[in-house]
Amino acid sequence: MSMPVLSVKNLSIDYIGEKSDFRAVDDVSFDIAPGEFFGLAGESGCGKSTIAFAISRLHRPPALIRSGEILLEGRNVLDLDKEQLRKFRWSEVAMVFQSAMNSLNPVLTIETQFYDVLHTHLGMNRSQARERAAQLLELVDISPDRLKSYPHQCSGGMRQRIVIAICLALNPKLLIMDEPTTALDVVVQREILQRIDKLRVEFGFSVLFITHDLGLMVQVCDRIGVMLEGKLVEVNAAQDIYTAPQHDYTRKLWASMPRLHGEQIRQGAQ
Amino acid sequence: MKQLFSGLLGNRKAVIGAIILVLIIFAALAAPLLTEYSPTARVGRPHQPPSPDHWLGTTRVGRDVFTQLVYGARTSLAVGFGAGLMITVIGTVLGIIAGYKGGVIDEVINFFTNMVLVVPNLPLLLVLAAFIGQASPLVIAIILGLTSWAWGVRVTRAETLSIRQKDFVKSAEMLGEPAWRIMGFEIFPNLISIVGINFIGSVIFAVITEATLEFLGLGDPNTVSWGIMLYNAQNASALSVGAWWDLLSPCIALALLGLGLALINFAIDEIANPRLRTSGRLGRWTGLVRAGEGRL
Amino acid sequence: MTDTPVLALDNVSKVFGRGDGAVYAARSVSFALKAGRTLALVGESGSGKTTCARLIMREYQPDQGQLLFRGTPATHAMADYRRAVQMIFQDPFSVLNPAHTVHYHLERPLRLHQKELNKAQREAAIAELLERVKLDPALMAPKFPHELSGGQRQRISIARALAVGPEVIVADEPTSMLDVSVRLGILNLLNEMKRSLGLALLYITHDIATARYVAEDIIVMYAGQIVEWGPTESVLTDPQHPYTRLLLSAVPDPDVRFAQSSYNAEMADVENIRRLSAVPQPVVSEVGRGHFIRPIPG
Numbered sequence: 001m002s003m004p005v006l007s008v009k010n011l012s013i014d015y016i017g018e019k020s021d022f023r024a025v026d027d028v029s030f031d032i033a034p035g036e037f038f039g040l041a042g043e044s045g046c047g048k049s050t051i052a053f054a055i056s057r058l059h060r061p062p063a064l065i066r067s068g069e070i071l072l073e074g075r076n077v078l079d080l081d082k083e084q085l086r087k088f089r090w091s092e093v094a095m096v097f098q099s100a101m102n103s104l105n106p107v108l109t110i111e112t113q114f115y116d117v118l119h120t121h122l123g124m125n126r127s128q129a130r131e132r133a134a135q136l137l138e139l140v141d142i143s144p145d146r147l148k149s150y151p152h153q154c155s156g157g158m159r160q161r162i163v164i165a166i167c168l169a170l171n172p173k174l175l176i177m178d179e180p181t182t183a184l185d186v187v188v189q190r191e192i193l194q195r196i197d198k199l200r201v202e203f204g205f206s207v208l209f210i211t212h213d214l215g216l217m218v219q220v221c222d223r224i225g226v227m228l229e230g231k232l233v234e235v236n237a238a239q240d241i242y243t244a245p246q247h248d249y250t251r252k253l254w255a256s257m258p259r260l261h262g263e264q265i266r267q268g269a270q
Numbered sequence: 271m272k273q274l275f276s277g278l279l280g281n282r283k284a285v286i287g288a289i290i291l292v293l294i295i296f297a298a299l300a301a302p303l304l305t306e307y308s309p310t311a312r313v314g315r316p317h318q319p320p321s322p323d324h325w326l327g328t329t330r331v332g333r334d335v336f337t338q339l340v341y342g343a344r345t346s347l348a349v350g351f352g353a354g355l356m357i358t359v360i361g362t363v364l365g366i367i368a369g370y371k372g373g374v375i376d377e378v379i380n381f382f383t384n385m386v387l388v389v390p391n392l393p394l395l396l397v398l399a400a401f402i403g404q405a406s407p408l409v410i411a412i413i414l415g416l417t418s419w420a421w422g423v424r425v426t427r428a429e430t431l432s433i434r435q436k437d438f439v440k441s442a443e444m445l446g447e448p449a450w451r452i453m454g455f456e457i458f459p460n461l462i463s464i465v466g467i468n469f470i471g472s473v474i475f476a477v478i479t480e481a482t483l484e485f486l487g488l489g490d491p492n493t494v495s496w497g498i499m500l501y502n503a504q505n506a507s508a509l510s511v512g513a514w515w516d517l518l519s520p521c522i523a524l525a526l527l528g529l530g531l532a533l534i535n536f537a538i539d540e541i542a543n544p545r546l547r548t549s550g551r552l553g554r555w556t557g558l559v560r561a562g563e564g565r566l
Numbered sequence: 567m568t569d570t571p572v573l574a575l576d577n578v579s580k581v582f583g584r585g586d587g588a589v590y591a592a593r594s595v596s597f598a599l600k601a602g603r604t605l606a607l608v609g610e611s612g613s614g615k616t617t618c619a620r621l622i623m624r625e626y627q628p629d630q631g632q633l634l635f636r637g638t639p640a641t642h643a644m645a646d647y648r649r650a651v652q653m654i655f656q657d658p659f660s661v662l663n664p665a666h667t668v669h670y671h672l673e674r675p676l677r678l679h680q681k682e683l684n685k686a687q688r689e690a691a692i693a694e695l696l697e698r699v700k701l702d703p704a705l706m707a708p709k710f711p712h713e714l715s716g717g718q719r720q721r722i723s724i725a726r727a728l729a730v731g732p733e734v735i736v737a738d739e740p741t742s743m744l745d746v747s748v749r750l751g752i753l754n755l756l757n758e759m760k761r762s763l764g765l766a767l768l769y770i771t772h773d774i775a776t777a778r779y780v781a782e783d784i785i786v787m788y789a790g791q792i793v794e795w796g797p798t799e800s801v802l803t804d805p806q807h808p809y810t811r812l813l814l815s816a817v818p819d820p821d822v823r824f825a826q827s828s829y830n831a832e833m834a835d836v837e838n839i840r841r842l843s844a845v846p847q848p849v850v851s852e853v854g855r856g857h858f859i860r861p862i863p864g
Binding site: 446462 | 623645648649652653655656657660661662663664665666674675678679723726730
């Protein structure tokens with residue numbers, strides 16, 4: 001692999017309690033290549049969201065990064081100071097959350113939300129921002145007259161697409177998506193992921209896709225990492241994770257998912 | 271509810287507040303044991319400063335301040351808890367019924383609640399007390415109980431509405447549980463924290479308001495209470511003649527009772543809302559960061 | 567076992583709003599629940615599946631059509647209905663009262679619907695219910711909900727539903743809020759209950775793969791209408807309605823990468839398919855054995 005876009009090395013994160021600590025992430029290491037669609041799978045509490053937050057430096061106490069590095073194109077994200085962090089966010093790494101439907105400010109129009117980001121980072125004025133926003137909305141197949149709308153006038157899927165468009169505004173190198181489509185219907189989910197896949201090929205950014213839906217990940221990811229209780233138990237190409245899982249837990253996950261077509265899983269496979 | 275009590279025992283604020291409260295209650299109950307004087311008798315020379323004979327000095331008419339304080343505690347506590355209980359019971363019952371039943375019943379209760387809420391509390395009390403003439407603590411307690419429940423209804427109703435949406439309430443209804451049972455046994459146990467906070471808040475309110483009414487001269491001057499002590503001290507211009515003990519004693523007593531109750535309230539709130547519980551954890555976290563054990 | 571369905575919806579419609587703003591949450595919906603069989607009800611949000619669940623639980627009345635319980639119209643004065651039809655909810659965190667123990671949750675239904683039992687018999691019944699859902703009675707009975715995992719709470723919820731001796735269970739997305747590795751256990755439990763107790767199960771979900779796992783028959787809803795229905799294998803392997811085909815092609819399937827998926831062909835026409843599928847269609851076409859669709863216009 002040429003210099004990876006993201007390199008997580010021996011990352012350990014704890015949640016500090018009154019008497020004892022909870023190890024959310026335990027010595028996790030993985031790389032993401034430029035332009036790669038990487039998936040991080042696992043059930044609730046496995047630590048996948050914790051890693052995502054750490055990459056964006058979004059953690060608050062009682063979270064504590066105990067050890068390890070997070071290198072974005074060679075620079076350790078954990079060492080960045082406030083000013084560097086400000087430049088870093090949105091332009092190098094952008095993040096889409098599960099409840100992104102609630103990430104949009106309900107009292108601002110869509111246009112203003114784009115303006116916020118474009119003005120702060122690129123110094124654009126209102127009309128320049130409007131033009132760029134229209135271009136970005138087109139990327140996610142939304143008509144530019146939506147710029148004048150408020151978030152509550154758009155459907156859940158549409159809001160999610162708007163957030164993605166804002167994330168792409170500054171051409172980040174890495175797009176992190178934390179369960180972006182879990183609350184949406186399958187058809188909308190498919191539309192959004194397929195679009196992101198196309199945009200990734202067109203613009204060359206990498207994607208860190210976090211979800212519990214292993215079947216979905218095999219469809220769209222290049223490589224997949226499986227997490228269990230803070231540890232990364234298996235990392236492999238998507239097809240191999242599906243056809244030749246190495247770790248017991250991965251096998252257990254596959255045995256727990258009913259199949260839509262073909263041979264059904266066995267009932268006693270628990 | 272068990273969790274609430276065990277949580278309270280481990281909470282510093284609760285323990286301190288409880289200690290203060292227990293001390294005051296003890297002083298009130300054990301009054302005859304703590305002082306040999308009678309609160310209404312002239313036992314010394316006027317406006318004596320604190321001395322071994324009179325721990326908190328004497329009033330303008332020669333009564334022992336300390337004696338008045340410990341006997342007065344009985345009145346304040348009785349009115350406080352009595353009115354507080356009435357306010358809480360009325361507020362909780364109406365709030366749960368309004369929140370659970372909805373519809374017309376909700377509208378009617380809301381209407382009356384709004385009426386009572388809109389009427390300014392203290393002026394109403396002043397008018398009522400003035401109308402009655404010299405209001406004894408019992409009368410004051412009843413007036414407070416009947417006029418101050420509105421806010422409690424609001425809070426209880428809001429919480430009931432949010433609990434009502436939950437699946438376990440639907441499940442109980444589908445099972446065929448009667449409405450009174452759902453309100454009393456399914457919804458109410460989840461409201462204990464709110465009701466507790468409401469109750470203690472009402473007690474504080476009742477204590478302070480009683481003292482206020484008496485200080486303003488609307489109480490019965492023959493009662494022994496902290497409010498009347500303030501009234502007498504004010505009339506005797508205690509502060510200007512330098513008899514600070516006369517005025518400050520009831521003041522500090524009221525403040526202390528309020529503080530104790532408020533601490534207990536904060537503690538209940540903290541336990542009910544785990545997000546507010548930061549003290550222990552945050553201390554440890556900061557310590558670790560300083561020791562270089564980690565970062566954000 | 568008689569062939570009369572235990573519970574049936576007969577041409578039921580439910581409208582919200584009036585005049586121009588009237589929305590048909592359910593339009594001419596008919597289906598039947600038979601003892602010992604599971605019927606899956608699938609669709610996106612807003613398709614009408616929740617409305618059907620609410621109509622069956624009698625949270626509100628149909629505006630047209632009727633509910634048939636053992637062949638006769640279900641009217642208000644049927645105390646029997648309340649016992650016979652129970653529901654399992656989606657959110658394991660709000661399904662149990664945080665202030666009460668597991669024992670309390672299982673005792674109440676027995677006290678209300680089996681008054682003839684004395685204390686000893688009740689305790690035995692509670693223990694039996696817990697064992698049925700594969701939980702240890704001695705361990706679980708005194709616990710409070712916050713001490714239980716999501717899967718355990720859902721099992722208690724099932725035990726409570728079984729306590730009154732129901733004939734129909736409406737399961738509304740019972741596993742969607744549980745962890746993946748826990749879901750199968752709950753589905754297996756539902757399957758077993760159905761077989762051993764002869765229950766009629768209505769399984770409502772948006773996760774179609776699980777529908778294949780538990781249900782013999784399936785109904786696909788869109789915009790308040792049933793657009794396709796029939797035996798699960800038939801509908802899922804050979805969908806005839808364009809909306810069903812669209813839905814199935816969008817379901818995550820690890821065997822098919824995005825680029826190779828049939829979704830791409832369907833996707834080109836998503837707007838159109840949705841628009842046409844929403845048009846009220848009284849005509850029904852048989853496309854296979856027991857397999858029907860409401861064809862789209864044009």
